[in-house]
Structures are given as C-alpha cells and as structure tokens.
Amino acid sequence: LQLTLAIVKPDAVAHPLILQAVHKTIVDNRFLIVRSKDLLWSRQESQRFYQEHSGRFFYQRLVEFMASGPMRAYILAHQEAISFWRSLMGPTKVFRAQHTDPESIRGTFGLTDTRNTVHGSDSTASASREIAFFFPEFSEE
Ligand code: ATP
Ligand code: MG
16 A cells, blocks of 8 residues: 555634545545644744745745644555545646536635645655654654
C-alpha cells in the first residue's frame, strides 16, 4: 500500500458536518487511517510547509488561511493512495471543481481557490516530506 498525507483545511474543520463528510469519504473509499491528529499551525509552520509557493501571488493569503484555525491531518494508506486521494479532492480551483467535477470534495464544499477544503500530497517525495512534517514520530519508527 502507498501512503499519502491528507489535510482537512480550516474552512472545513470550522463546520462539523463538512469535516464529518470528508471523514466519511475517506472511510467509504476504504482508505486505512494510519494516523490522524487535529492541530493549529503558527504562521511560521504555515510558511515553512508552503515554502515551495513562496513566490506566488496567493502565498500570503494561503499562509494566513492555513494558520487561521484548526485543521486535521491524516496519514492515509491505499493502493495508489496519492493519485486516488487527489482524484477524490478534485481540481485546485473552485470554479473548475464545481464545473468539471461537482461530486468531488472541492466541487461540493470548496469556497474559493484558497479555501478549498482539503490538501493531498502530489508525489511520493512530497508524501514523505509532508508525513515527516506532521508526524515526525511516525517517520522515525
Ligand atoms: P494542495 O497542495 O493544497 O493539495 P493543490 O496541490 O491542488 O493543493 P497547489 O498548486 O499545491 O494546489 O496549491 C496549494 C494551495 O494553494 C491550494 O490548495 C490553494 O489553497 C492555494 N492556491 C493554489 N492556487 C491558488 C490560486 N490561484 N489562488 C488562490 N489560492 C491558490
Ligand atoms: Mg499541492
């Protein structure tokens, strides 16, 4: 099985029914939940996690949004977990998500291009990095 790192972002955690719906999507699609935790980022942690986007026009608002309230992180296991979870998330941009993939998590719950409900690792390298970022104790096991 492959591992991926999934985040339920602050816009979704703020609404218990949305958090519950995302959790149900994880369970219904037979992901194995290897670890999960609820946490609140400092601005510094948010900046560090999204370092790769530091030159982009949306970086400041992304960093502030991700530190604006609690989130939930999961290590998920599944066959092809990385691409499967990203297909369930739907496209990054909410307009595209609503029009091309309305059943996806972002198509259903996404608010804006920034407040788009969920995150998923985009490669095996980023999955390893992100799992270590959220769950250092897991990576050392
Ligand atoms: P994520 O990394 O959260 O899973 P993604 O891989 O689909 O999303 P990235 O290009 O990695 O998209 O962008 C990271 C995050 O930055 C997006 O999820 C979104 O919250 C924000 N973002 C990306 N593009 C834009 C944009 N054009 N306008 C506003 N925010 C954006
Ligand atoms: Mg990404």
